Amino acid sequence: MTHQVQTIRLTVAQATIRFLVNQYSERDGIEQRFITGAFGIFGHGNVAGIGQALLQNEIDPEPDGGEMPYYMPRNEQGQVNAAAAYAKASERMQAMMCTASIGPGSLNMVTGAALATTNRLPVLLFPSDQFATRTPDPVLQQVENPQTLDTSVNDAFRPVCTFFDRINRPEQLFPSLMQAMRTLTDPADTGAVALAMPQDVQAEAYDFPVEMFEKRVWHIRRSPADHASLERAAQMIRGAKRPLLIAGGGVIYSHASEELREFAKVTGIPVSDTQAGKGAINFDHPQSVGGVGSTGCDAANHLADKADLVIGVGTRYSDFTTASRTQFKNPDVSFLNINVKAFDAVKNSGEMVIADAREALSALTEKLANHHVEAEYAEEIATEKAAWDKVVDHLTNLGHAPLPSQVEVFGALNEMMGDNDVVINAAGSMPGDLQAMWRARTPVQYHVEYAFSTMGYEIPAALGVKMALPDSQVVSIVGDGTYQMLPMELATIAQEGVKVIFVLLQNYGFASIGALSESRGSQRFGTRYRAGGGTSHTEDGCKLDVDLAANARSWGIDVIEVHTIEEFKEAYHVAEKAERTTMIHIETDLYGPNPPSSSWWDVPVSQVSRIESTQKAYEEYLRDQEPQRQYTKPAK
Numbered sequence: 001m002t003h004q005v006q007t008i009r010l011t012v013a014q015a016t017i018r019f020l021v022n023q024y025s026e027r028d029g030i031e032q033r034f035i036t037g038a039f040g041i042f043g044h045g046n047v048a049g050i051g052q053a054l055l056q057n058e059i060d061p062e063p064d065g066g067e068m069p070y071y072m073p074r075n076e077q078g079q080v081n082a083a084a085a086y087a088k089a090s091e092r093m094q095a096m097m098c099t100a101s102i103g104p105g106s107l108n109m110v111t112g113a114a115l116a117t118t119n120r121l122p123v124l125l126f127p128s129d130q131f132a133t134r135t136p137d138p139v140l141q142q143v144e145n146p147q148t149l150d151t152s153v154n155d156a157f158r159p160v161c162t163f164f165d166r167i168n169r170p171e172q173l174f175p176s177l178m179q180a181m182r183t184l185t186d187p188a189d190t191g192a193v194a195l196a197m198p199q200d201v202q203a204e205a206y207d208f209p210v211e212m213f214e215k216r217v218w219h220i221r222r223s224p225a226d227h228a229s230l231e232r233a234a235q236m237i238r239g240a241k242r243p244l245l246i247a248g249g250g251v252i253y254s255h256a257s258e259e260l261r262e263f264a265k266v267t268g269i270p271v272s273d274t275q276a277g278k279g280a281i282n283f284d285h286p287q288s289v290g291g292v293g294s295t296g297c298d299a300a301n302h303l304a305d306k307a308d309l310v311i312g313v314g315t316r317y318s319d320f321t322t323a324s325r326t327q328f329k330n331p332d333v334s335f336l337n338i339n340v341k342a343f344d345a346v347k348n349s350g351e352m353v354i355a356d357a358r359e360a361l362s363a364l365t366e367k368l369a370n371h372h373v374e375a376e377y378a379e380e381i382a383t384e385k386a387a388w389d390k391v392v393d394h395l396t397n398l399g400h401a402p403l404p405s406q407v408e409v410f411g412a413l414n415e416m417m418g419d420n421d422v423v424i425n426a427a428g429s430m431p432g433d434l435q436a437m438w439r440a441r442t443p444v445q446y447h448v449e450y451a452f453s454t455m456g457y458e459i460p461a462a463l464g465v466k467m468a469l470p471d472s473q474v475v476s477i478v479g480d481g482t483y484q485m486l487p488m489e490l491a492t493i494a495q496e497g498v499k500v501i502f503v504l505l506q507n508y509g510f511a512s513i514g515a516l517s518e519s520r521g522s523q524r525f526g527t528r529y530r531a532g533g534g535t536s537h538t539e540d541g542c543k544l545d546v547d548l549a550a551n552a553r554s555w556g557i558d559v560i561e562v563h564t565i566e567e568f569k570e571a572y573h574v575a576e577k578a579e580r581t582t583m584i585h586i587e588t589d590l591y592g593p594n595p596p597s598s599s600w601w602d603v604p605v606s607q608v609s610r611i612e613s614t615q616k617a618y619e620e621y622l623r624d625q626e627p628q629r630q631y632t633k634p635a636k
Contacts, residue, residue, distance in 0.1 A: 007207035012170050012197070013046075013053035015206070016126075018064040018213045019177050021057070025093050025185055027220035028255075034185065034218065035124060036094050037069040037467075039079035043101025044140065045128030049202025050099045065213065071496060074488035076100045078460040080112020080123055080192075082489065085457070085464030087121040088447060089422070092253050093220070094468070095184055099126040102199060103141025107153045109194075111454065114160040117191035118451040119276070120249070120316075122184040125161075125194040127154045132168045132198040139199075154196040162191035168198065170206035185218040187253070187356070188341040222254075223340060225355035225363060233353050233360075234367040236336050236635065240309035242377055243269045244300075246292055246321065249276025250314015250339060252443045256358035260313070261285055263365045268373040269311070270381045272300035274321050275431060275450035277314065279440035289385055293321040294601040295432035299388035301598040303381065305329045312337045314357045316344045318451065324602035326627040334635045351635035392437050395595060403589040404565050406505050407433050412569050413475060413503070414439055416576075421473040422447050422465050426457035428479045429594065430505070436595040444472065456486030462500040463493050473576060474500040480507060480529070483548055487555065493581050494556030501575045502583040504552065507590040508543050520605050520617050549585040557581040600624050 010018065020035040042051045054070045061067040073079035076098075083096040100106045106127030116123040130142045130152050138144050145151045158164045163183040165176045180193045225233075237243055251260055257280050264271050264287035271281045272292035281288045292300040304310070304327050312335060315321060322328070335350035338360045345352040353360055372378075396411025410433060413423060419441045425431055426449040440446040447465060449457050462476035483504060493500065508529045518524050529544050549559045558580055560571040568586055575582035605621040606614050 006210045008210050008213075009205055009207050011049070011053065011203050011205050012167065012173055013049040013202040014056060015170075015173060015208050015212070016050065016177065017053045017057050017068050019174075020097065020124075021061075021064045021066045021068050022213055022215045023181055024215065024217045025220055026217050027093060027222070030093075031217060032094060033066075034094055034181070035068075035097055037071060038097045038099065039071050039073050039083060040099040041073060041076055041079065041101065041105060042099075043105050043128075045102030045105070045199045046099050046126070046197075046202065047101070049128070049197065049199060050126055052203075065215070071492070073460070073492050075460075075486060076105050076108035077112045077456070078486050078489045078492075080109050080125065081115065081454065081457045081486070082460040082464035082467075083123040084112065084116040084119065084121045084449075085424070085447070085461035086468045087116070087123060088119065088449075089444075089465040089468035091255070092122055092187070092190060095122040095124060096464075097124040097126060100128065101141075102128040102130065102139070103143070103153060107156060110156050110160060113157055113192035113194060115449065115452040115454050115457070117160055117162055119449060120190055122190045123192050124180060124184060125157070125192060127157065127194055127196050128202070129154055129166065129196045129198040131200045133200055152196070154194070157192075157194040157196070160192060161194045162189055163193045164196070166196040166198070167201055170201065170204055170208075174208075174212055181216075181218055185220055187220060222356040222359050223354065224359045225338075225353045229353045229355070230360070230363050230367060232351055233336055233338075233364060236309060236334065236351060237267070237269070237311070237364070237368060238371055241374065242303070242307050242330075243309040243311060243373065244292075244303050244307040245269050245271045245311040245313060246274060246315050247271055247277035247280040247313055248274045248315025251277055251280040251357045252314075254314065254357035256313075256356075256361055257281065257443050259358050259361040259365065263361045264288075266365050267368050267371055268378050268381075270300075270303055272296065272304065274315050274318070275435050275448045278435060278438065278446040278448070279443045282441050283439040284441075286385075287381065289381065290388060291435035293327055294323045294599045295320055295435045296599060297388050297436045298391065298596065298598045299384040301327065302384055308332055308334070310335050310348075312339070312348075312350065313361065314339060316451075317347045320450070320601065322348070323599040325629060325631065326600050326602075326624075328631070329627055332633075333631065334633065335631060336635065348631035349634060391596065392439070395437065395593070398593070400589060400593065403587055404568075405593055406430065406507075406588045407437060407594065408565050409503065409505065409568060409586060409588065410434060410437060410477075412565055412572070413477075416569065416572055417445070417475060418473060420444055420469075420471070421475065422469060424448070424458055424461050424465060424474065424476040426450065426461070427453045427455040427482050430477055430479060433594055444469070455482040458482055459486055459502070460489040460492075462502065463489060463496070463498055466498050466500050475503060476500060477503045477505065479505050480548055487551065490552060490555035490557055490581075498581065499579060500581050501572070502552075502557075502581070504548060504583055504585045506548060506585060506587045520603055520614075520621070523613055549583075552583045552585070557583055559583045559585055561585045563587065602628065
């Protein structure tokens, strides 16, 4: 009997939009649209393809099965940053698509793709490509490769995406879209997905099977740990005298905060956090000891120095978490790693538990019901925690003059923001101060992109987060350096009528890299915004006559300029009640003070130099490098 397949004639672009409208995610019984909207900047390559398909959907969405809302950004990298922030705030249960024109437009999305993949965040990208027929080659903005005609600039997406494909024929669309969705909804393999679409193929019509567009639900798995892995893990924990747990982003994405709190309560094991994991446990939990590693706090780092067992849950162990492999100094330290991704679980020679964080923590809590750290260690944990709390209280209430320090601004924000409000940051010295000092009360409150640490992320990210969490007050902290990287999405925010709060810290330079440069003997070279051009890049010359507050107003938002912490608090309350986006502009001290450092980060210093400061820095570098080691000892 011949099976009659019902078909519908659509262009490849139209079929793509119809397919995506009907894709859903489900976890723990909660079902929702997965691709909820589209960012797009149009030019030749997509204006008459995906652009036309989105227009058709906007005019008449019913045949597609629903709307694919379109948002008009100003910068291709910015739109991907916004999409990544949206996915993070949605805890990876929802995502957005981005499209750009051929050549430079699509290539501008590569940095955003790397950001999403490094942070394990699902974003779906449609870079436009040259003609599949090759008849008009070379087209405008096409880079030709004399070795082969089978590549384009879009091949640059391959190393920064978790899945890449090029749709050269309509028949290839369905299997490619299925692999794209499989990747985007996979807790272990998610990241950026790029489907390059030649511009002629986008507009090509084909008879697609109707059943391709039926509602499809992608069930997000919760992988339980196998019995043997749990037994080995429980045995390692029982045998440890000084265990320390590191909570990574996987704890938050797994919705495992309640299980983590219970695990810590039952066992007494202290819980530190990474940038992605901050808020996984509330800061005032007795076992919460704060950020660990290069930008961590004294409490967590002092405990990490002596830990004999490090339990990494949902962390990829970046060099900031391990302090470039100098943080865990105990010669007998072992690692127990709970992760959905074996690639991360094997790091530092760890005993691997390949499982969902919530499932594994719940099972381990049950197995360790009669186990608790010894009283002496419990007392040490409490002492370290109390000592760091005093440091934070002191630094956030300095009354620093003549300019306030940025940590005082952070302290004021931390005090005023609600439990379900969101603070955003990504680059410079601020993530370090925030990880060390921010007192996160909930998993949603802290949103710092520090895997790729992309300057310019903060402004588009505010848009993405607010779209995902419309009932939260979204506060994005922006340095003057990062502001100048990507301010144009302020116009998108104004256009869309989105209400967020920006805090612009103006200190006329790169505070983080300036301090790093100085510590490595390079005298803050090229890190100050000062007049003088090529005359000197190491002097504090006249400040540039650049008015960032006026620039921000020109994008269509309100700006309040303040000078003191009290004025800042008053301005925040005004911004909080406002219906429009508001930016609070405050000048802070370029030179700190910042939280005390109890850790290290490996940035090599020139081995030979005619500059005395570099020579001295190299001597210090050799001393600081001495504790560094690969963690090669098998777990026992």
